[in-house]
Amino acid sequence: MAKKKVGAYPGGMILFSLTSALFLIGFCGMLVLQSKKLVRYIRENNEVRVFLDKDLDKKQLEKLHGQIVKKPFVLYNGTAPQVNFVSKETAAKEFMADTQENFTNFLNENPLRDSYRIKLQEDYFEEAKLQQVKADLEDVDGVFEVIYQENIVDEINKNITKIYIIMSVFAVIMLVIIIVLMNNTIRLALYSQRLLIRSMQLVGATNSFIQLPFLRRGMMQGLISGLVAAALLFILLQVALRNIDGLATLQEPEKIGILLGAVVVLGIIIGLISTFQAVHRYLRLSLDELY
Structure with missing residues (x-):
């Protein structure tokens, strides 16, 4: 029977979930960038x-x-x-x-x-x-x-403000849901390692020593998920540019690059924080709770 290695747990489900979550967040970010550029274009062409x-x-x-x-x-x-x-x-x-x-x-x-x-x-x-x-x-x-054109300017501004508020609320709610789901997903993935964690505690390993391999793996999974999500977003943008007339005029390459970079960094942060919380939970469980 193969021995379990500290920090080694099924990661396919985590990679898929985190990549999907980061893709959705990045997609919302792209919508915000495009809408802001469109609003600016409308205003400056008045x-x-x-x-x-x-x-x-x-x-x-x-x-x-x-x-x-x-x-x-x-x-x-x-x-x-x-x-x-x-x-x-x-x-x-x-x-x-x-x-x-x-x-x-x-x-x-x-x-x-x-x-x-x-x-x-x-x-x-x-x-x-x-x-x-x-x-x-x-x-x-x-x-x-x-x-x-009188009387329509304030009306346009009001509608733009409403759209920004709705998109901001939606993005915040989605981010909270994603973090909660990722915590649960990583906690389930770490379930198979709970007894190994307790065994290491019993032989005197410190919490930081136990957490380190898990945190490294969580960061690596976040990095991979972020890179995959950023690549998918870039491909989606290129497809959209080829098929939607006029979309190229709304592009701001520097901001798109910053957004894709932010998706990668966010993936690392979510992977790190979610893994830390999951491992910390198992470190605090009693022997009876582990079973």
């Missing part, structure tokens, strides 16, 4: 339209553009301000394309105005701040009117 006075010459337009790009709320893509000039002719073509109506059939002139379309920094995606932006721009000489 445009304010600045309609200009009629008959402004080129010099006046250049001066007006220079004043607008210096505003603190203007979004920059690198060094390029996100301020785009739209002529009234271009605006007329867009209007006719959207409405399928040609207003030139009953109007003798183009009633639309030249305008600037400005993308704002994410921090200004609030109704109160947008009102300040509107007032600030309307004080600039040459500006006729400033328009943005």
Whole structure:
């Protein structure tokens, strides 16, 4: 009959359970990263339209553009301000394309105005701040009117907050459930070693000496599970990128790398803590409780 080795216990069930748990946690983390990037994308693509006075010459337009790009709320893509000039002719073509109506059939002139379309920094995606932006721009000489989508900004922010709260609560609940399940799984796996643990206690082995091989194995199982879960998440992300249009624009490789690294570290921590708690429990049991 083969002798039992300290720290050697069936690990397949633990690896499978921990890998599944880490995969779910990592998947939730990816959803949070993608949703935050999507929210930022929505906010930064919210445009304010600045309609200009009629008959402004080129010099006046250049001066007006220079004043607008210096505003603190203007979004920059690198060094390029996100301020785009739209002529009234271009605006007329867009209007006719959207409405399928040609207003030139009953109007003798183009009633639309030249305008600037400005993308704002994410921090200004609030109704109160947008009102300040509107007032600030309307004080600039040459500006006729400033328009943005009113009343929907706060509603979007409220919905975004609700989504974040729900996802955070779900993630915390799931993490607690996973830790409890892992504790039970490792405790069951260590059940076969309970008598060996007691035998070592009887011959004078210290608790730290008994725990050490189990903790090493728990850390190794956590490391392996974390690496497998991270690899599965990476594969899933690559499949999603190939099959979902526009998803690539939401990617932040550095944050994805940090998340995958965190999954591995979390696996080691959960493996270590769960193993410690399970072994510590058996160390405290009486002889009658062991049976």
